[in-house]
Amino acid sequence: MLLFSVVVVASFLCLGAGFPHGAPSIACKGMVPGHLPTVTSGTNPFRFNLSSNAYKPGETIQGTLYAPGQMFKGFLIEVGAENDVSSEETAVGEFINLDASIEKHVCGTAAVTHINNNEKSSVSFTWKASPDAKGTLYVRATVVQQFFPSRYWLGAFSVPLNPSK
Numbered sequence: 001m002l003l004f005s006v007v008v009v010a011s012f013l014c015l016g017a018g019f020p021h022g023a024p025s026i027a028c029k030g031m032v033p034g035h036l037p038t039v040t041s042g043t044n045p046f047r048f049n050l051s052s053n054a055y056k057p058g059e060t061i062q063g064t065l066y067a068p069g070q071m072f073k074g075f076l077i078e079v080g081a082e083n084d085v086s087s088e089e090t091a092v093g094e095f096i097n098l099d100a101s102i103e104k105h106v107c108g109t110a111a112v113t114h115i116n117n118n119e120k121s122s123v124s125f126t127w128k129a130s131p132d133a134k135g136t137l138y139v140r141a142t143v144v145q146q147f148f149p150s151r152y153w154l155g156a157f158s159v160p161l162n163p164s165k
């Protein structure tokens with residue numbers, strides 16, 4: 001009985017611990033963390049500051065993900081055509097010039113995620129549109145504030161990014 005409890009507790013901690021070293025590539029499309037359901041509700045406080053509200057195919061946009069006055073631990077950032085939290089993402093373009101002290105690639109080079117679970121107040125990134133990029137795009141993030149109990153926000157979206165002529 002004691003052994004049984006130890007095993008149960010160990011597996012539970014394992015699940016709850018989530019992914020302190022970054023989102024796994026299985027999260028690329030739905031952008032849902034692999035840990036337990038979130039306890040967050042209400043308006044997503046996370047937002048993006050972007051260097052431009054329009055993109056040029058083949059060129060870059062600088063961005064920062066943050067929530068005023070709030071810290072976070074984990075993140076997954078992509079760019080795609082969806083702006084509905086329940087939509088699956090097809091990530092487009094690539095992230096370049098990563099800050100290796102905070103972030104790493106996942107989903108090829110089409111997304112960035114955290115490399116550790118330190119508290120962060122913001123994360124900055126450089127996204128490069130592919131040469132054939134078209135249509136309205138949105139930067140999208142999943143943000144983890146706590147791994148256990150699991151507290152994360154799905155679907156922080158940027159303003160629509162339209163191709164500039």
Ligand SMILES: *[C@@H]1O[C@H](CO)[C@@H](O)[C@H](O)[C@H]1NC(C)=O
Pocket residue numbers: 049064065066122
């Ligand atoms: C985001 O932009 C606002 C307005 O320019 C600025 O006040 C704020 O400091 C920026 N926040 C971050 C985290 O870059």
